[in-house]
Amino acid sequence: MLSCENITKSYDSLVLSNFNLIVDSNEIVALLGPSGSGKSTLLRIICGLEKSDSGKILFNGVDLEEMPPEKRGIGMVFQNLALFPHLNVHDNIKFGLPVNNSINKISEILELVGLKDFGSRKIQTLSGGESQRVALARSLIAEPKMILLDEPLSSLDSSIKESLSLEVRKMIKSLSIPAIYVTHDPQIAERMADRIVYLDEDNSNN
Numbered sequence: 001m002l003s004c005e006n007i008t009k010s011y012d013s014l015v016l017s018n019f020n021l022i023v024d025s026n027e028i029v030a031l032l033g034p035s036g037s038g039k040s041t042l043l044r045i046i047c048g049l050e051k052s053d054s055g056k057i058l059f060n061g062v063d064l065e066e067m068p069p070e071k072r073g074i075g076m077v078f079q080n081l082a083l084f085p086h087l088n089v090h091d092n093i094k095f096g097l098p099v100n101n102s103i104n105k106i107s108e109i110l111e112l113v114g115l116k117d118f119g120s121r122k123i124q125t126l127s128g129g130e131s132q133r134v135a136l137a138r139s140l141i142a143e144p145k146m147i148l149l150d151e152p153l154s155s156l157d158s159s160i161k162e163s164l165s166l167e168v169r170k171m172i173k174s175l176s177i178p179a180i181y182v183t184h185d186p187q188i189a190e191r192m193a194d195r196i197v198y199l200d201e202d203n204s205n206n
Contacts, residue, residue, distance in 0.1 A: 001025055002146060002178060007045060007055035015041050018055070021197060023146075028172060028179045030189035033199030039182040040079070043148045046180070047074045059146065075144030079151045081135040083123050089134050090119035096138040105141060112171060113137045128156045129164050136168065140175070147172060149181045153188060165191045 002023040009016040016038040023029045031039045044050040046057060048069035057064045064072055083092050093106050110116055113133040123131065132152050139147060149168070153161045169192050172179045181192045189196045 001060060002046070002180075003056075003058040004042070004046070005056045005058070007042065007057070008053045009038070009041055009045065009050070010053060016052070019199075023178045023180060025178055026173070026176050027195065028169060028181060028193045030181045030183060030193035030196045031199060032183060032186060032189045032196050034184060037199035039199055040150050043076065043150050043180060043182060047076045047148055048072055073145040074148060075139035075142060075146070076148040077132075077135050077139050077150065077152045079154060081131055081152065083131060083134060083138075085123045087123065088119065089115065089121050089123065089126070092123065092134055093138045093141055096141045098142055109137045109141050112140070112174075114167070129160050132156070132164060132168075136171070140171075144177065146177055147179045149179065151182050151184070154183070154185075161185075161188060162191065168192065 002021070004019060004021040007016050007019040008014075019038065019042065021029070021042075031042065033039055041050065045052050046064075048064065048067065059072065059074070084095065087095070089110070090106055093109060094103070097103075097105065106119070107116075110119060113136055115130065115133050115137065118126075118130065123134070126134065135152060153164060156164065165188050181189070183189050183192075
């Protein structure tokens with residue numbers, strides 16, 4: 001279970017103010033709100049890429065404050081996917097594989113995300129939906145205890161979004177891990193999530 005308690009974060013202006021959130025085990029929560037409401041910032045704080053100004057984050061009872069990102073057991077899929085264009089699909093996923101882990105896991109994860117025979121394909125040859133699957137596979141290869149998704153479907157056509165969002169939900173549910181999905185699209189939120197949390201422009205949740 002993830003517990004965010006009174007998270008506050010500001011840059012030049014306030015981004016999050018005393019934000020609270022609980023995500024139960026195996027639950028998918030969608031964070032829905034306009035740009036600037038702090039959705040992506042919250043994910044970066046949870047996974048350790050940024051620090052909050054105040055507040056506490058507990059994951060399975062452990063305070064994450066001083067824990068480095070690689071020790072948190074939390075995977076993240078970014079909006080821009082952050083794939084390496086000069087590497088093929090197999091090597092992009094291998095980049096996320098912990099040292100001393102079996103390469104056979106890559107074949108298993110490719111099958112999970114529906115890309116069984118795509119290992120040798122170059123990233124530039126993939127469709128938008130296929131690239132999304134590679135990014136998800138790279139995040140899942142490390143067997144995270146939780147996954148965060150920062151609008152990974154935002155650049156796709158609506159028809160692809162609809163089908164892929166349901167597939168992503170099914171994959172996450174099959175792994176029995178909690179997830180947070182950030183979006184500004186109410187329809188995607190409804191398809192993906194067990195519960196929707198709204199963030200307003202005044203940086204509060206309701």
